[in-house]
Amino acid sequence: MNNFKLSQNKLQEWYVNHGRHDLPWRNTDNMYHIYLSEIMLQQTQVSRVLEEYYPQFLEKYPTLMSLASAPQEDVLSAWSGLGYYSRARNLHKTAIACPESLPKTQEELMKLPGIGRYTASAICSFGHEQNIPVVDTNIARVIKRFFSLLEPKEVTLWSHAKEFVNNNESRHHNLALMDLGSLVCLPKNPLCQECPLEKKCLGKSSPELYTQTKKKEYEFLELFYGVYIKNGKIALQVSTKKMYKDMYVLPSVEPIEEDLIGSFKHAYTKYRLKVNLYRVEEVNEEVIWIDVEKLALSPISSLTKKAEKFFKDL
Numbered sequence: 001m002n003n004f005k006l007s008q009n010k011l012q013e014w015y016v017n018h019g020r021h022d023l024p025w026r027n028t029d030n031m032y033h034i035y036l037s038e039i040m041l042q043q044t045q046v047s048r049v050l051e052e053y054y055p056q057f058l059e060k061y062p063t064l065m066s067l068a069s070a071p072q073e074d075v076l077s078a079w080s081g082l083g084y085y086s087r088a089r090n091l092h093k094t095a096i097a098c099p100e101s102l103p104k105t106q107e108e109l110m111k112l113p114g115i116g117r118y119t120a121s122a123i124c125s126f127g128h129e130q131n132i133p134v135v136d137t138n139i140a141r142v143i144k145r146f147f148s149l150l151e152p153k154e155v156t157l158w159s160h161a162k163e164f165v166n167n168n169e170s171r172h173h174n175l176a177l178m179d180l181g182s183l184v185c186l187p188k189n190p191l192c193q194e195c196p197l198e199k200k201c202l203g204k205s206s207p208e209l210y211t212q213t214k215k216k217e218y219e220f221l222e223l224f225y226g227v228y229i230k231n232g233k234i235a236l237q238v239s240t241k242k243m244y245k246d247m248y249v250l251p252s253v254e255p256i257e258e259d260l261i262g263s264f265k266h267a268y269t270k271y272r273l274k275v276n277l278y279r280v281e282e283v284n285e286e287v288i289w290i291d292v293e294k295l296a297l298s299p300i301s302s303l304t305k306k307a308e309k310f311f312k313d314l
């Protein structure tokens with residue numbers, strides 16, 4: 001006897017009428033395309049991935065083989081501005097490890113760089129239609145509320161998601177839960193009256209109890225970068241720091257007030273930055289020279305993109 005039959009059926013019905021069926025990665029059986037979408041969607045909104053990155057990246061690298069054959073520098077350029085650049089490095093490493101096709105099991109997928117339990121299960125469920133649960137942030141919120149789980153461990157969340165999976169329609173069930181979390185079971189003020197799970201939801205009387213999060217703690221930093229332009233080219237360095245590893249960045253300098261070009265604010269993960277740019281005429285460390293006009297084609301971060309407007313007319 002399936003205790004969840006009613007809720008599963010209502011969820012399916014809701015998905016047919018309200019699900020986001022037009023997303024391109026939901027209308028393909030190409031595992032690489034599904035994998036790419038899952039990596040891009042980590043930490044990035046659907047609209048931004050859809051409009052600015054997913055189609056452009058696939059046009060440049062339509063197959064795992066084409067991605068594997070590209071230099072890392074080019075892959076980072078295609079990822080430029082999307083942030084969390086380790087995603088692009090890991091994607092590239094995975095393509096090199098499996099240029100023909102991705103493995104078909106969660107266990108094998110999780111051995112690849114940057115693929116955790118969520119991504120592996122998403123590929124197996126959405127791509128191979130395997131009968132397994134998927135738990136992302138949106139689904140976790142629905143599961144916590146539906147089963148009334150206060151601060152559950154990961155393993156508890158996954159086991160409840162498994163219990164709830166509709167074995168006849170697991171792919172649609174997982175996609176439906178994902179959409180329900182992002183469209184109805186919202187972090188604040190969920191729309192319980194419109195929810196197909198309302199009848200059986202154990203957390204509906206106080207849904208906010210399940211989404212209490214710690215207050216974010218920001219780290220405020222002031223950064224000082226040098227702008228050294230010669231013959232239309234700008235001096236950049238290849239970063240060795242973890243956050244921007246292998247990306248092209250402006251060199252750090254000691255600030256000299258009269259050489260200040262401009263300042264701007266920038267937010268990145270937990271950091272709240274004040275960035276100051278200074279005109280310089282030499283840099284002590286090793287640099288590479290990039291044509292200012294072609295900067296957008298290089299692997300630069302959104303911070304460097306923001307800085308560009310201060311120096312492009314110098």
Ligand code: SF4
Binds near residue numbers: 192
């Ligand atoms: S009834 Fe409300 S709290 Fe429960 S799953 Fe639906 S939207 Fe979320």
